[in-house]
Amino acid sequence: MSTTTKGCEVLPATSVDEAVRALADLGDRGAALAAGTWVMRSSLRGEDLRPRYVSLNGIAELRATESGEEVSLGALTTHTDLASRELPAALAGLVGAAGQSAFPQVRNVATLGGNIGATGFAEADLVPALLALDARLETASLRGRATVPLGEYLPERAQRPADEIVVRALVAAPATRRSAFARLTVRGGGEYAIANVCVCVDLDPDGVVSAARVAIGSVEPVARLSHAAVDALVGNRPSAAAGEEAGRLAAADCTPRDGLDAPGWYRREVLPSLVRRACAELAV
Template identity: 55%
Template sequence: MTAPTHLARPRVEVPGSVDEAVRRLAELGPDGAALAGGTWLMRSPTPPGTFVSLHRIAELRGVAAGTWGALTTHAELAAAPLPPALRALGTAARTSAFPQVRNVATLGGNLNARGFAEADLVPALLALDAGVEVATAAGRHRIGVDGYLRSAHGDTTDPAAVLVSVTASAPAGRRSGYARLTVRGGGEYALVSVAISADLDEAGVASAVRVAVGSVEARARRCPEAEAALAGTTLDEAAARAAGLAAAAVLTPRDDLLAPGWYRLEVLPAVFARAAADCLTDPATDHDTGEAP
């Protein structure tokens, strides 16, 4: 008879400040990990010996105009009165996973989840040209989300670094939107996700377009080809579908148990059309239920 497997119970430490958390993570090295919502970290088959919980650090909480603490939950983002320029982030938070997860999953955790191609907030933040503040033993610095993702997920960042906050600007005339496609509906990982941000002039013509595609490749990324296809248009359905085709022509899709790569490319134009429509949605008439179609 095979003896039962007993997993070691990790320690949990609860620092009271960012500096204390950074110092402790540096001391622990690979045997420690920062703990926020835990919705992704807890899935690891090899958990660290010590979790450094960030929950008592007040500095990591709070939602201000265009700035969010790293412990801001998806539910808090979904409930925040975001301007049209930041709508993509609200839609991504509101339609991700299901209520139980949205209540605990955090903004910082979504950015730091390695190997999580379906992270909903990441393409939205890329399209919004967001930046982050990071605390390390050497001090604090700011970096764009794109650069942060390349370093954090490429294992070149300081393992003791703590993401403090995320910031995005909201100029007048800018609109953004987000859409995702799942197998059966809300509560599932996205097969494809698209975020679009653009400055619209008085005639509704788009410029300064930023597009990010998630879940198709191993990590969400900007798509310049789709941005070029949308520039100078009114973000109408035909233009959005053309942008989706442009994206499909350059992306290298992944296969997994939920969908083959070819299917992800096939549905891109439709998801682009929905993301563009979300950009143009009037908040006064928005009756989003919080679940993905």
């Protein structure tokens, strides 16, 4: 049975296949709906609501989480759930991002899949953490299941097929991997991030960084990896000093956006200190 809210019809789905078929039938007239924390603010962004939404909340598969050498996180996993789970040390940056984002009331309902799929939401905290962890997404559509790297998915979100949904994120968690997250807001907790970063490193037996990924969010319209920052980390032990240099290289390599919360130059200016904070945490 469908429901109506704010003039929109919400259609329930109880399986991934059912949701995909409903979205295919609706085409551009519909969209998937989970917690709705981004959709509810559409009018504030000057965007029209879709006539119909397909609710994913009744799909048990999207809530499943499995932990091992590879962690599978269902798209309906909430920020609160992520922040409270005992996940491998490799995912500490993701756990930190989930626990710091927004307010507790929002974290209780906002989902991993919603954070990933929210086109135009540059400030999403989970996205740079997942990017740094080299996450892959399992998607479902009428064409079947597929796996796509998050870094490829993000720039083309608005052009993805109308019948496609994100089922889960897949993240490798080797014992030698560590990650840390840092963010800056205007007034403290609960605000959108002016800038957020996640640093992920693989350590050799001597504690030296053998590989690294540095992801920057909220600075540019779409979160991305900073390849320039890696040079300051590989071959060194994690440290605040190495992080400061990595952040400086990342800042020099970005084209920051202006916004009501902060001008672009300020977003660039704070990057070295944020990457330093994340790397200092990795050095502990």
